[in-house]
Amino acid sequence: DAKTTQPNSMESNEEEPVHLPCNHSTISGTDYIHWYRQLPSQGPEYVIHGLTSNVNNRMASLAIAEDRKSSTLILHRATLRDAAVYYCIRPSGNTPLVFGKGTRLSVIA
Amino acid sequence: SAVISQKPSRDICQRGTSLTIQCQVDSQVTMMFWYRQQPGQSLTLIATANQGSEATYESGFVIDKFPISRPNLTFSTLTVSNMSPEDSSIYLCSVRTGGDYGDQPQHFGDGTRLSIL
Numbered sequence: 379d380a381k382t383t384q385p386n387s388m389e390s391n392e393e394e395p396v397h398l399p400c401n402h403s404t405i406s407g408t409d410y411i412h413w414y415r416q417l418p419s420q421g422p423e424y425v426i427h428g429l430t431s432n433v434n435n436r437m438a439s440l441a442i443a444e445d446r447k448s449s450t451l452i453l454h455r456a457t458l459r460d461a462a463v464y465y466c467i468r469p470s471g472n473t474p475l476v477f478g479k480g481t482r483l484s485v486i487a
Numbered sequence: 488s489a490v491i492s493q494k495p496s497r498d499i500c501q502r503g504t505s506l507t508i509q510c511q512v513d514s515q516v517t518m519m520f521w522y523r524q525q526p527g528q529s530l531t532l533i534a535t536a537n538q539g540s541e542a543t544y545e546s547g548f549v550i551d552k553f554p555i556s557r558p559n560l561t562f563s564t565l566t567v568s569n570m571s572p573e574d575s576s577i578y579l580c581s582v583r584t585g586g587d588y589g590d591q592p593q594h595f596g597d598g599t600r601l602s603i604l
Contacts, residue, residue, distance in 0.1 A: 424593070
């Protein structure tokens with residue numbers, strides 16, 4: 379049970395922003411929200427994580443809803459290299475990550 | 488972030504044989520995990536590799552089929568025993584450092600792509 383819900387697939391044009399949604403309506407007050415992505419023929423790659431406040435790093439931004447029941451991963455300018463499966467994960471305590479099916483992002487040139 | 492090296496990166500094996508996959512990390516890590524990714528599927532956790540004690544297996548995975556060793560804080564092995572075509576998958580090593588686990592990313596190797604004939 380990955381405890382999050384994501385769309386199966388999304389499509390974006392190159393150079394445009396992408397907003398990848400994630401629903402985690404049963405999240406508890408101490409659960410972080412993590413995002414990973416898996417490029418073809420590679421292992422998953424850490425993207426970003428947060429608890430309550432919005433977070434930014436060199437790869438992406440994470441916008442967390444005020445009630446924390448949903449979040450959005452924002453890629454500011456999609457490139458062809460961003461085509462991947464994106465996983466939104468809600469780790470529990472010190473247990474390892476449990477992966478759902480994620481969102482397959484296609485980027486069109 | 489930790490750099491993870493897996494060996495071999497890929498292999499083709501005969502059914503009934505066994506293969507040991509190695510995972511080497513460039514720094515000491517608190518937790519090491521093994522995942523399986525079957526063709527076209529998401530990742531499934533096989534087990535947590537515990538230093539100095541038996542691994543903790545997830546439901547559906549057993550020690551006789553997937554023996555795991557972790558002799559120190561930077562190295563682990565996963566053996567896939569008595570292989571059948573259903574074992575054809577990508578096997579991935581993953582690590583996490585200490586601290587507040589929810590606030591720590593997990594890092595992954597690029598996996599071992601295993602094909603069983």
